[in-house]
Amino acid sequence: MARKTFKFRLYPNRQQRDKLTATLDVCRELYNAGLQERIEAWKNRTPVRCYDQINQLPDIKQVREDVAGVFSQVLQDTLRRLDKTYKTFFGRVKRGQKAGFPRFKGRNRYDSFAYPQSGFELNGKLQLSKIGNIKIKQHRDIEGEIKTLTIRREAGCWYACFSVEYQPTKLPHNSNNIGIDVGLEAFATLSDGVRIENHRYYKAAQAKLRRAQRKMARRQNKKSKRRHKAILLLQKAYQHVANQRKDFQHKLSTQLVQNFGMIAVEDLNIKSLSAGILAKAVHDVGWSTFLNMLAYKAENAGRQLVKVDPKYTSQECPNCHALEKKPLSERVHRCDCGLTIGRDHAAAFVILGRGLRLQAQTMEQSVLVA
DSSP: OEEEEEEEEEEOOHHHHHHHHHHHHHHHHHHHHHHHHHHHHHHTTOOOOHHHHHHTHHHHHHHOHHHHTSOHHHHHHHHHHHHHHHHHHHHHHHTTOOOOOOOOOOTTSOOEEEESSSSEEEESEEEETTTEEEEEEOOSOOOSEEEEEEEEEETTEEEEEEEEEEOOOOOOOOOOEEEEEEOSSEEEEETTSOEEEOOOHHHHTHHHHHHHHHHHHHOOOTTSHHHHHHHHHHHHHHHHHHHHHHHHHHHHHHHHHHHOSEEEEEOOOHHHHTTSTTHHHHHHHTHHHHHHHHHHHHHHHTOEEEEEOOTTTTTBOTTTOOBOOOOTTOOEEEOTTSOEEEHHHHHHHHHHHHHHHHHHHHHHHHHHHO
16 A cells, blocks of 8 residues: 545635634644643653643643634644654654754744544535535545545645555556666756756746845835735745646656656765755755655556666766766767767666666575575
8 A cells, every 4th residue: 555645725715714724823832832841841851741742632622712623633633743753853863863853833834734534524625623614626536545634824825635545556567677867957868868858947936036035025024914925925936936846747757657667766865965066956956856756656656766876877988887087067978989978868878777787686686585
């Protein structure tokens, strides 16, 4: 079984918007109160469990009408979210990893709440317990069994995110293999010679984003409606860029998984690449998200994604395997063996070759084990 999320836009009326916002505020306040209780308990060396905090909810509802107006499982999920964040922090500390202590959530830093098991029904409209029937734009059927529903606010708009469990359909066997060299000039170059252009969505939208940022900066009264409106416009501009990039990556990753049985890519340390002088360009191109999409789609479809060592893929000759250093500005690979080919095309060939060798080694090992 696999997990998948279906995201649909909601169109609540004014009364429903007020209830959704009030629910968010209650959940945020509960999250912060729970975090404060855990901090004080830790200082006093008196442990507090998630179970203990959940058991306090009935008493809180007796004295807080706004808390009583929120579905009980939504409140419980808020405390479980805090518990997960808290455990993740201490887990990273124990492993010696860099970890930031859980933070209190401001009004603009808490944007979702969840119905983990019940309290919602989808029948033309989305019925939410304690909120009502909300108009929903369901542009596709939901496949699988709904496990949780998350209501999310993004740039002033509301969305329903259904997490479902489903049985993925394996694609028929495909003997075609491909190597992919991701880059900044071209988004990707394939070993069959296909070049996929880099659309540079963020760069294309920079002028619009700068105008929105300047407009927000001029609205200096943080409590004014005009500043709030300017913030929403800026958030929507960023969201539009992210949606464009994600749509492109979804379509490309799906096409590659459908057309090839084995896909070879470099095992890149994208986090370190994002810390250099090319950070903005690396962020704009979105390699990490694209490679993650390829990974889960290939697994669900029964395809093989092979990650190879990225060292010297652009220096190695795909024909004779000789290494020749060349600057980034040199875009053509010329080798003494007589091969002349585009630099990125050559790298994609090298990646494919390494992927095929890894695939063969894996098959040999599985035969030996069997």
